[in-house]
Amino acid sequence: MSTxxxxxxxxxxxxxxxxxxxxxxxxxxxxxxxxxxxxxxxASSYGNAGWLSSHSVLPPxxxxxxxxxxxxxxxxxxxxxxxxxxxxxxIPWLVRYLASAWTWPRVxxxxxxxxxxxxxxxxxxxxxxxxxxxxxxxxxxxxxxxYLSEQxxxxxxxxxxxxxxxxxxxxxLDNDALHALEPDLHPRYTFGxxxxxxxxxxxxxxxVAALVQLAQSLGADLRRTRATGFDIRAGKLRAVHTLDGDxxxxxxxxxxxxxxxxxxxxxxxxxxxAAERGYHAVITQPEGAPxxxxxxxxxxxxxxxMETGLRVAGQVEIADIDAAPNWQRAxxxxxxxxxxxxxxxxxxxxxxxxxxxxxxPSMPDGLPCIGPAxxxxxxxxxxxxxxxxxVGSARxxxxxxxxxxxxxxxxxxxxxxxRRFA
Ligand SMILES: Cc1cc2nc3c(=O)[nH]c(=O)nc-3n(C[C@H](O)[C@H](O)[C@H](O)COP(=O)(O)OP(=O)(O)OC[C@H]3O[C@@H](n4cnc5c(N)ncnc54)[C@H](O)[C@@H]3O)c2cc1C
Numbered sequence: 001m002s003t004x005x006x007x008x009x010x011x012x013x014x015x016x017x018x019x020x021x022x023x024x025x026x027x028x029x030x031x032x033x034x035x036x037x038x039x040x041x042x043a044s045s046y047g048n049a050g051w052l053s054s055h056s057v058l059p060p061x062x063x064x065x066x067x068x069x070x071x072x073x074x075x076x077x078x079x080x081x082x083x084x085x086x087x088x089x090x091i092p093w094l095v096r097y098l099a100s101a102w103t104w105p106r107v108x109x110x111x112x113x114x115x116x117x118x119x120x121x122x123x124x125x126x127x128x129x130x131x132x133x134x135x136x137x138x139x140x141x142x143x144x145x146x147y148l149s150e151q152x153x154x155x156x157x158x159x160x161x162x163x164x165x166x167x168x169x170x171x172x173l174d175n176d177a178l179h180a181l182e183p184d185l186h187p188r189y190t191f192g193x194x195x196x197x198x199x200x201x202x203x204x205x206x207x208v209a210a211l212v213q214l215a216q217s218l219g220a221d222l223r224r225t226r227a228t229g230f231d232i233r234a235g236k237l238r239a240v241h242t243l244d245g246d247x248x249x250x251x252x253x254x255x256x257x258x259x260x261x262x263x264x265x266x267x268x269x270x271x272x273x274a275a276e277r278g279y280h281a282v283i284t285q286p287e288g289a290p291x292x293x294x295x296x297x298x299x300x301x302x303x304x305x306m307e308t309g310l311r312v313a314g315q316v317e318i319a320d321i322d323a324a325p326n327w328q329r330a331x332x333x334x335x336x337x338x339x340x341x342x343x344x345x346x347x348x349x350x351x352x353x354x355x356x357x358x359x360x361p362s363m364p365d366g367l368p369c370i371g372p373a374x375x376x377x378x379x380x381x382x383x384x385x386x387x388x389x390x391v392g393s394a395r396x397x398x399x400x401x402x403x404x405x406x407x408x409x410x411x412x413x414x415x416x417x418x419r420r421f422a
Contacts, residue, residue, distance in 0.1 A: 005029065007404055008240045008249040010227040010263065012038035014045035014204070014390050015382050016255035017211035018397035021128060024218040026401050031247055032215060033240065035226040039208030044257050045390060046205035047280045047356035049302035049313035051293060052125055052391045053143055054118040055168045055195045057111040058159050059366030060276070060316070060387060061101035069094075077328055079300045083319040090318050093274045096364035096421065108162055110366055113415035114388065115166040117368075117395050122199030124394035129207060132214040137207045137307070140199035144294045146178065146189040152297060153191050160193075170195045184288035184341045189296070200293040203307040204390055223247065227256070229266045230379060237378035251378045251404050258321055258361035260369075260383035268375030269418045273384055275359035277317040279325070281334040282354040286310035288343025299336050309354070310344075312337040316360075325357035362386035369418040370399055380404065381418045 007023055009016045012034035023030050036042045072080050073087070082090060101107050122140045129138040147153040153160075153172075160170075173192035179185060181192070201207050216222055223242065231239040231246060239246040254263045261273045289305040296303065301314035312333045317326065334353055338344040363369065363384040373379035382400050385392045395411075402409045 005251065006031065006249045008033060008247055008252040010240065010252060010254055011256035012208070012212050012222070013043040013255065013257050014208050014393035015257070015385065015396055016253070017208045017215065018128060018393040019253055019255060019382060019400045020215040020220055021131065021211050021218070022397040022401045023404065024215055024220060026405060028401070028404065030215065030220040031249065032212065032220050032222045033225060033227050033242060033247070034222065035224060037209070038212035038222070039205040041205070041356060041358070043208070044358045044360055045208045047313065047358045048204055048390050049280070049311065050201040050204050050304045050306060050390065051143060051302055052122045052138070052199040052201060053388070054121045054198055054391060055163055056388050056391065057114040057118065057163060057166055057168070059101050059107060059110045060362075061097050061366070062107060062159070063101060063103055065101065066098045076326065077332060079314065080316040081318070083317065083323065086319045086323070090274065093272050093364050094318070096272055100365035104158065108165070109415070111162045111166055113367055116411040117392050117416075118388060119167075121391045121394055122197070124398070125199065125201070128211060128394055132210040134207060134210040137202050137210070138199060139202060141292050142194050142196040143198040143200065144182065144290070144292045145193040145195075145297055146182070146185060146294050147191040147193070147297045148188060150191040153193060156297070168195065168197070181292065182290055182294070184343050185290065185294070186340050186342055194292065200304055201390060206307070227263060229263070230376070232376045235376050237376045251380070253380045253382050253400055253404070255382045257383055257389070258359045260361065260381070264369070264373070264381060264418065266375075267373035267379045267381070269373055269381065270422065271369055271384065271418055272364055272421050274318065274362055274364070275321040276362040276386060277319055277357060277359045278313060279315045279330040279333055280311050280313040280356045281330050281337060282306070282309040282311045283334070283337060283344060283348050284309040284352045284354070286341070286344055288341035290341070296336075296340055301333060301336055303337065303340065310337065310341075321359055327355060330355040330357065360386050361389065364421075367415055368392065368396065370396055370416040371413050371418055372403060374419065
């Protein structure tokens with residue numbers, strides 16, 4: 001395929017931006033459609049925890065997790081909560097979410113598929129960041145899981161065994177080794193697991209913005225509008241409809257994250273995509289911080305020392321995408337952060353703390369949708385990455401470009417079929 005083939009990429013989050021750069025590198029002509037600032041706070045790619053966790057292969061659900069449902073419904077501030085008024089709409093998604101991880105073999109199936117997507121991701125991001133002139137935004141120092149005790153780590157052994165079967169290696173750190181690595185960490189954490197192959201991004205919003213700037217410098221046309229649908233005739237894509245008129249094109253990519261459901265439907269596929277809402281809190285100029293990005297296993301939050309300050313991110317809230325944020329959840333994250341790194345002030349001045357709420361674009365089985373659309377193979381789905389959309393964006397872009405060029409994808413896309421729940 002040559003540059004006379006015109007590709008419209010809809011959405012300039014991490015997935016759309018990485019896809020655009022790789023399409024241009026492959027010699028394709030690209031128009032990017034994005035109504036807001038690329039990498040801006042409307043995008044999940046802006047406020048995430050920045051983990052480039054190629055070992056994050058386990059789906060969010062696990063066998064027996066259904067026993068927690070009553071707690072999730074009762075506690076609106078728990079690490080996972082479901083808003084009552086949204087429950088009737090959430091039930092079909094929740095049923096699939098629980099079913100897809102009902103047994104360990106199902107979890108292993110998901111882990112194997114996710115590993116094929118995520119393996120080697122930090123190096124792919126390093127290459128993209130270097131090309132975009134922001135190599136400092138991607139670091140590969142490994143990621144740490146901090147546990148209260150070795151016993152707590154052993155209680156997670158099934159999950160780690162699945163990771164080991166996927167070729168993931170780690171180092172176990174006793175109390176002394178953990179605190180030698182992380183002197184600012186609260187002493188209640190006495191056991192650590194360091195996964196050296198992984199990396200982190202020091203400013204995901206700026207990284208996405210830099211990729212879009214790179215795409216523009218390589219010739220991409222950035223249109224500040226919203227895509228609304230497709231002109232498809234006899235299976236051939238003619239144009240993408242936008243609020244500002246049609247953009248004629250040969251092929252299109254749906255990379256609109258959590259907002260992809262309607263465009264997917266117009267492309268012939270009904271996908272059970274839901275918003276798994278999350279929050280972050282950032283404390284600027286922190287007095288204490290981790291050397292290595294850290295997941296605190298007891299409270300299921302991730303802490304990452306970013307260009308903009310010390311960010312703690314997490315929480316899962318199943319609610320309407322556009323429901324008002326519950327900022328109490330972000331305040332909980334702030335309070336957790338100061339308890340994890342005691343050098344931070346117990347009550348940081350509010351002008352030092354920044355809060356954000358966003359939504360993970362989540363499929364119930366924890367796998368994204370990557371593949372051609374039913375109504376026209378000229379349209380490619382590329383969304384639904386849930387908890388791993390930043391780390392997964394680089395390989396996704398590569399796979400999408402292979403599809404756009406009618407090449408065989410380098411990994412099997414069967415587990416990522418947009419039709420797997422049909
Ligand atoms: C609290 C939290 C922590 C997270 N931590 C991590 C992490 O550490 N590591 C990781 O890998 N992932 C993490 N994630 C998940 C990750 O952020 C997402 O999976 C990823 O950002 C999704 O990227 P995307 O490009 O698909 O969507 P988005 O980043 O949401 O981008 C979609 C873009 O499409 C645009 N758009 C929407 N509708 C239209 C339209 N009709 N026309 C044109 N454009 C449109 C939007 O404006 C937006 O800019 C986290 C998420 C949250 C909420």
